[in-house]
Each structure stands twice: as structure tokens, then as C-alpha cells.
Amino acid sequence: MLDLAKSIVHVAEEAGQVILSVYRRAGEIHSKTKEDHSPLTEADLLAHETIMEALLEISPTIPIVSEEGRIGDPLGTERAWLVDPLDGTKEFIKRNGMFTVNIALMAREGDRWTPALGVVHAPVSGTTWVGGVESPAIRILSGETTPITVNSNPGSPVRLVASGSHRGEKDEAFAESLGHYDLIRMGSSLKACVVAEGGADLYPRFGPTSCWDIAAAHAIVEAAGGIVVDPDAKRLDYDIIDEVLNPFFLVACSDDWNIAWKANQD
Template sequence: MTLNLSNLLSSVEQIALDASAAIMQVYSREFTVEEKEDKSPLTEADKASHEVIVAGLQALPEGYPVLSEEDAEGFSDPDGAGRYWLVDPLDGTKEFIKRNGEFTVNIALIENGRPVLGVVVAPALEVSYLAAKGVGAFKVEWGAGKVGERRTIRVAGKPAEGATWRAVGSRSHPSPDLAEWLEKLGSHEMVPMGSSLKLCLVAEGTADAYPRLGPTCLWDTGAAQAVVEQAGGRVETLEGEPLSYATPSETLNPHFVVWGSRD
């Protein structure tokens, strides 16, 4: 079946916005925090968002399998064309608990190991990032219940020789290897940010690089990687290979770097 990624992007955007509304209902009141087996936190908002997204994606005519962080065991395999949905219902749960607004809803469509569509919504910040292969990458700012127009975004390109690099890093997961990596990069300023918003800052050109030298999972990066790539950037392992989603049974990503340029 030939995909109309433009139409599909709009459908997935709406699903992510519906999930965001469910998250904000929890965010606006007191909520309980559980602990998963891996010691990471889980809230009512994670669960509510997961239910909205899975129901929305399963209602689409494409019928692709869904791999969600909140039900990884329920995923079998990609379909015969190598397609599946990759979902993080609430990326940045620690930021959600801190109430600093830096959390996102991530939905990606994977095709033969590559993210070809991605939607990242930051409900508390009222901003969305959208992308699809051959369609483009966009930022949407919204408020008071009204979603604004899509604005095309583009990476900044490689900084000029001797210029200061704008590097973005995790607010909740500092890495002991990061200082060494940044020293090799040269003159830089560090911008802390939570969740998949770090990749989106590179995609929109407000950051030049995001080194991730700590653990992440497929669902943390898939949607935002689609945005970065369609905005002209790249997401690569330390060996220079594109971050791959071809083996969803292996949910941990290798260390990687997001670059706001093609070289």
C-alpha cells in the first residue's frame, strides 16, 4: 500500500494532541507516582496517554503494530513491509513530576528500520514538532486551545571555524563522559533540556549538537529523529551510522550524537 504521509501526519498529530490533553488533566492536579521494575517513575498521565494513543493508532486504516514504552511486551513484530508505530506516551516523566514543562508525547512511524514520520508534542509548553519523509519538518505553537499554523524548520548548519557551539544536554541524566566529549568539540555553551525536546532544539536551529552518552530507548528518539532528519540534520551513533530501529526487540539505543548539519 502506498502511504500518503502528509495525511497520516495530520492524523497522528491529532492523536498526540488528544493524548496531551489527557496528560494535562493529570498535570493540573495532585497525582501519585509509582516505580517500574527498572526503577523509573510511572504516573497516571503515562497510562492515560498510552491508552489514548494506542486506541487512536489502532483506529487508523493502516493497522500497523504498536510498540509503546508502556506495553513493550505486547508488541510482536513489524508488519510485512517493515512498518510499526513507536510510541513514548510521556517522555520525560521526571520532568513531569518536577512540573518544569519539559516533557513530550512521542509518536513515530518506522519503516524498514528508519523513522519516516514523527510527531513530538510538549503539552505544557504548547508546542509541537512534526515531520514526514518528503513532506518536511515543522514547528507549531499553540495556546488557549487553538493550534497555530505549521512553520517550516531547518537545522542551523555547522558553526563557522572558531565559533562557539551550542550544545544541548539532559537535565535529568548527566553523563560523566560528556565533559570529555565537549572538550574535544571546542568552544561551546551548554543548554540543559529535558525529554526529546533536545533533538527538536537541534532540528529548529537553536542548538548545534546534542551528544547522548547515556542510556536511551528506541521510543525516546524515534519521533524526534524523524524531525531532525527532515529538517536537514542527522542522528548518528559514535561510529557514524544512522540510529536504527530495525531490531525493535533490542529496545536500548547505543550512544549517539545529533548534529545540526549534514557533515
């Protein structure tokens, strides 16, 4: 693992410990509602502060775009950090363990951005996934590092992973188009990570997401041999500055479902 990747793993794990300090307190987890109607907790802000401080120490000249704030101007650089300090805040409030810390190093390509390195950490299980352009896809658990890869021979039933909080008509229609399938319920970036490690075959997302929700896991999925595509079945890229909302996207172990994916966009 590259030295930079090791450093970011440490940052994500440190943020995870801060999140757990709130998660394990007795009593209800309190939250506020942001302008986009998503919840915000003390843990979101504490993790944000922890990550921002650490990234500034590691790479003081690289701008940071976080769900909870920004430092520097990405327009003036070729690299930027993209951070979701606590992905799956609704799951965090429910205390079901299905939330993550997401940190991606993004590379600028014209006015669009693509992930060069991703780290996703699940505080409750202590599992961390890493992968990128120059970093092989791995899973770290209890100090042990294991190479991961997507399922290279998907069969029937197709293993479909979907949100535990969001599921609508388009999700149901696409699932039905697959034929026989098994449904796995999961929250946050864990859905993409389970595809990266071969535990599921595809994760379609028809609901609203932002760039920081998926970019880190995107890097890991591609490093593991999978794909992350937009509604036209082209590689998903990002606007991390203005239009931060993603289009619908599909995370998959192969392009076997691209035709069905494109057909279910209307």
C-alpha cells in the first residue's frame, strides 16, 4: 500500500473513533436538519474537523471539499480531497452500524473530476477498504490486509445490493428486469464496497446522492475490477464544486447489465 494511502487509512480510522465516541453514548442521538433536508449530528461535525485538520497536515496545498465545508479552491489545482465525514447519518441515528467515513483523492480532467484514490472505513465493524489508480484494492480488518476483487463469474440468482433507507419504483422495475435475484439490504458506501469485495454483483442507485457519497468507493470498485457508470452506461465522473449531485449510477462487477440499466432510465 502506498504511503499516502496508509496515511489516509489512519485519518479515516481516527475519524471513526471520534464518531464511535458519540455513537456509544447513552441516550438518543440528536440531529439538526440541513437545507437539503438531510440530518446533521455532532458526530458529523467532529469527524469533519478531525479529517480536515489531518488532511491539511498531510497535504497543505491540496484543497479539501467536504460535505460539511470546504478549504481552498479546487479550480486552481489538479488534485482535491473529497470527503464525507459520516456517510449514512440516518443509519448512524438508527444505531444500525451501516455508516462509513469516505475520503477520496480526486483528479481533475477539464471541468470534471475522477477518483484517483479511495478509502472507506466502517467504524462499527472496524473494516477499511482501500483502492485507486496506483493502489490495489484491499480490505483491512483487525490489522490483516486482504486483496479483494469483484465477482468474475456472476451467475443466477444475481446478487443485488440496495439501500436500507431508500427504494422506489425505478429500483423495483430494474430489479425485475434482472430475472431471478437475491436482494441484500445495506446502507451508505458499504453497498459499493460489498460489490468491490465480491459479496454482491451490482448496486443500482436511482435515488439522490452527492459526489462525496460515492467517489471514494468508486475508486475502490474500479481497483477491484468493477465499474461505476452513469445513466448512459459511461464511466461516472463528477462535479465537486457546483453541481455536486450525481446522476443515477450503477456499480457492478461487470458490464453484463449495462443494456438493462440504460433501458430503465425513462
